[in-house]
Amino acid sequence: MQKLTKREDQIMQLIWQSDGMFIRDIVERLPHPKPHYNTVATIVxxxxxxxxxxxxKLGNVDRYNAVVSMEAYRKEDISNIKKKYFDNSFSKMMAHxxxxxxxxxxxxQELIAIIKSKKV
Amino acid sequence: MQKLTKREDQIMQLIWQSDGMFIRDIVERLPHPKPHYNTVATIVxxxxxxxxxxxxKLGNVDRYNAVVSMEAYRKEDISNIKKKYFDNSFSKMMAHxxxxxxxxxxxxQELIAIIKSKKV
DNA sequence: GTAGATATACTAATTTATTAGTAGAATTTT
DNA sequence: AAAATTCTACTAATAAATTAGTATATCTAC
Known part of the structure; x- marks a missing residue:
């Protein structure tokens, strides 16, 4: 899977949190200093x-939806962290x-309960 | 803390794994295709x-050491993951x-043991 | 239908990141 | 000490990422 650049990532986060966004919505929700409409359009x-x-196309406006799910991308992202910092060992990462x-x-105790409930 | 670019990150990983490296060592340990000596020197x-x-300076050669520890940088990196994907909630992240x-x-069971041993 | 506002395509400028050439200093070999 | 090698400083070329301008089309309000 390709990696997202900083700006791309930022925009994907917004879209993942929504269900479909127009360029204007993205611009609006980006923090100051807001980039130019066309800047966002280019990255999208x-x-x-x-x-x-x-x-x-809705009317003459484009609405954008995620194809790659947040979960799928996140999985990769976390897997890289594990590899990079923890020798690819899940236990080491958890200990950290x-x-x-x-x-x-x-x-x-709470955490243990969560872990147990997910599997056992 | 500033973020590392891809190349910078790659080089920092090598230096963190060592204790002090010369440019030539870095070049040597980078995977193919190895960048030019001066490329590495620039990034360093x-x-x-x-x-x-x-x-x-050792003789007339520079040796480079990490100032920011791997642990410190890693902490930031992971903290961003938690923020980005898990609403800044540790429990949510663990459940995942x-x-x-x-x-x-x-x-x-092993995981639970690890968690307990770290604190209790 | 004309004026004003908004969206998009196309293009290009700017900034950041990465790569590497050239020249000269220091070191080693002969 | 001359030749070959290695390292660094300085500079610049290239590539990737980000930003935004201009022109045109579409819609909305009057």
Whole structure:
């Protein structure tokens, strides 16, 4: 899967959170300094070409929808983190999180419950 | 903290795995197609300027060391993942991992042990 | 239907990232 | 010490990413 550039990523995040967006909506929801309408249009077109988005014409306006799901992209993204920092070891990564987050005992119990419920 | 570009990241990974590298070592350890010596030197100089590396002269050759630790950078990197994909919620992220990774019962037990040992 | 507003295609400018050439200094070999 | 090699500083070319201008089409309100 191709990687998203910073701007592309930012725009994909918005579209993933919605169900279909027009260029004008994207511009509106981007933080200051808002890029030019055509700037966004250009990047959206690149995203269509890369296969991340499809467009559908509503009247004379294009609405864009995600083709690649957030989950699919996220999976890759996280898999890269695991590879890059944790020797591709899931346990190592988890140990890091547990330590990093300075969890309280209650949070740890909660976490254990979550983990168990997902599988057992 | 500034973000690393792809090439910068790749070079930082090598330096983090070592303790101090010369340009020639970096070039040698990069996968094919190996970039030009001066290409690496340029990027290394950018990394010094960004505050990720320091140089020390050994004889007339520069050796480069990490200033920003891998752990510090990794922490940021992971924190962004959490923010970007999991609404900044640690529990949500953990739930995802447990599900995504298709852990066996044993692995889950192991994981729980790891989490407990880190805190309790 | 004319004026004003909005959307898109096309194109190009600008910025950032990556690559590498040339020249000269230092080092090693002969 | 001359020749060959290695390293660096400086500079610039190329490529990728981001930004936005101009022209044209479409719609909306009057």
């Amino acid at each position: 077109k690149i995203l269509v070409k890369k296969g991340f988005l499809t467009s559908e 999180f547990a330590k990093q987050e300075q969890l309280t005992d209650e949070e740890i | 100089k950018i990394l010094v300027k960004k505050g990720f590396l320091t140089s020390e 991992f447990a599900k995504q990774e298709q852990l066996t019962d044993e692995e889950i």
